[in-house]
Amino acid sequence: MIAIILLIAFIALLAWVVYAAGPKFALKRFGGALIVLLLVTFGVSAMLKLASADEATQQALEELGVSRNSEPCVSALGVGASVDDVNECVEERGLDQNVFAQYGTWVEQVVIDRDLGFAFYKNREKLSDTMRQRLPRTAWLFLYSQITALLIAVPLGIWSAYQANRGGRNFPRWLLPVGIGILLLIGLFGGFRLTSLFALIIAVGAIYSIVAGGRLADNNTNFLAFALLSIPVFVLAETLRYAFAIERDVYQLTGYEPWSAGAFEHFKSIWLPALVLGMAASPVYLRLLRADMIQNLQQDFVSVAKAKGMSNTHILLRHVLRPSTVTLMTVLGLNIAQLVNGAIVVEFIYDLDGMGSYLIQAFSRREFFAVQTIVALVAALFILTNTVIDVMYTAVDPRVKAEDDK
Structure with missing residues (x-):
């Protein structure tokens, strides 16, 4: 039922995008995407044919x-x-x-x-049956992780851009980095309770400094973004797994539960892996949105809006956020490839048995036919998503279509 609702929503979104961009512009983009898809799938077929045997x-x-x-x-x-x-x-x-x-x-x-052929040729196991079982797990993981990343990045990106180069409470800029360094030392040589207590103190202090506003809020937001960006996905996944699943038993390592088992059981089985991928993707979104919003805040239309007496919230959300999302939308589409890599690691660590885990098994067993089909489907998803985003640019910023028609 949920899948049908999402499919209807996607078709409605696609229809709206084509209407907003114009049939000619959309047809031009989707036609080019079809050519790219044929070239990519042919390249995968040729490379698999040339692959060397063990x-x-x-x-x-x-x-x-x-x-x-x-x-x-x-x-x-x-x-x-x-x-x-x-x-x-x-x-x-x-x-x-x-x-x-x-x-x-x-x-x-x-x-x-x-x-689609066989998932494991020797067992005559159909790939369609394997995908019917495993694909929803990876799809929901992708969706929830992107929602989590946007929920983290968009509010912090807007707030950080608004607070850049502003006054505020004057706390030492080195306080947060030094605190995180001490936390790492405690984590290496101290116990779990002491580490958790110190981490809670740092988290409260960081949240307070960000909410308080001013230049320090922007500095701390940027520092946290760079800190998350520097942590490999497998390290973040193992750390949160140890903290929430092993030490505190907050997350149950019992595998994936579908929607048919109940909404609570479903979210309970997937929230931590989605949080890991969302935290890993959010720093890039945050930094790009912040940079675009700072640039747009310096445009003349913002000064005109202020002169008309519009509130800061109205200016930020109505006039600045919309043109600032173009770069963010681009990265959302390009991030699919990175999500596949992250999903392979996260599914393995949290025992989700999704398509990422299957790809590892298929490569290890040299199931070239199945690998070719899966890679082609991932390429199709990547190209389709980026084409839809490319067409959506015209809905967000009509100047894109005007420049393309020149």
């Missing part, structure tokens, strides 16, 4: 007396495969054809026949 597979190829084109089939079936099984796999996948014919066979199979 020593065990090379030895199995020699023992079976089959051609090098059979390498993906031998890898998928295992070193104990028979010649008949390998030949059947080669014929089924069109591996005896050239790279263009093989790509055409794959497109016909996936697009026309709607057959």
Whole structure:
């Protein structure tokens, strides 16, 4: 039910975007995206065909007396495969054809026949069944992490830009960095309770300094953004896992729960992984939004709005935030590739068994057919998302379409 609602919402958003941008402009962008998608998927197909085999597979190829084109089939079936099984796999996948014919066979199979092939060829496990089970986990993780990142970055970015170069309470700028350094030392040599207490004190002080406003709020916000940006995803994931799942048992490491198990159980099973990915993505969004808003706050239209007696809140949210979101929207689209990398790590640490975990298994078992299809789907999602965002620029800033029509 939730998936259907989201699908309807996406279709409505797409229709609104096409209407706002104009059919001609949207068709031009989506046509270019289709060409890029064909080139990307063909490149993936060609690279997988040229992939080198490991020593065990090379030895199995020699023992079976089959051609090098059979390498993906031998890898998928295992070193104990028979010649008949390998030949059947080669014929089924069109591996005896050239790279263009093989790509055409794959497109016909996936697009026309709607057959995604096998997730694990040896077990004849269908990839569509695997995706039906695993894809919602990764999709919800992506969605919740981006919502979390925006909930963190947008308010802090607006507030930080507004407080830049303003007066305020004069606290030492070195206080927060030194406090975090002491916290790290306590975490290395002290106990969990002492570390938690000191972390709480620093968090309260940081929140107070940011809420109090002034230049210090901007400085501390920037410092926290750089601190989060410098922490690798796997370190952040392991730290929060230790703090919330091992020491305090706040998060249950029992795997993913779907919406059918109840909304509470669903969010309970995924909130911490989503928080990890959201915290990892938020510093980039925050910094970009802050920089664009500071630049737009210096424009003439802001001075005119102030002269008309408009409130600061109205100016920030109505006149400054809208043109400042163009760069943020761009990074949101480009961040999909980074999210895939982060999801692989986070799903493994929190035992979510999503598509990221499956990709690791597929690569380790050299399931080239499934890898090709998954990579193509990720590429399609990446291109579609960035194309939609590209068209949405005209709704946010009509000058984009005007410049494109010149």
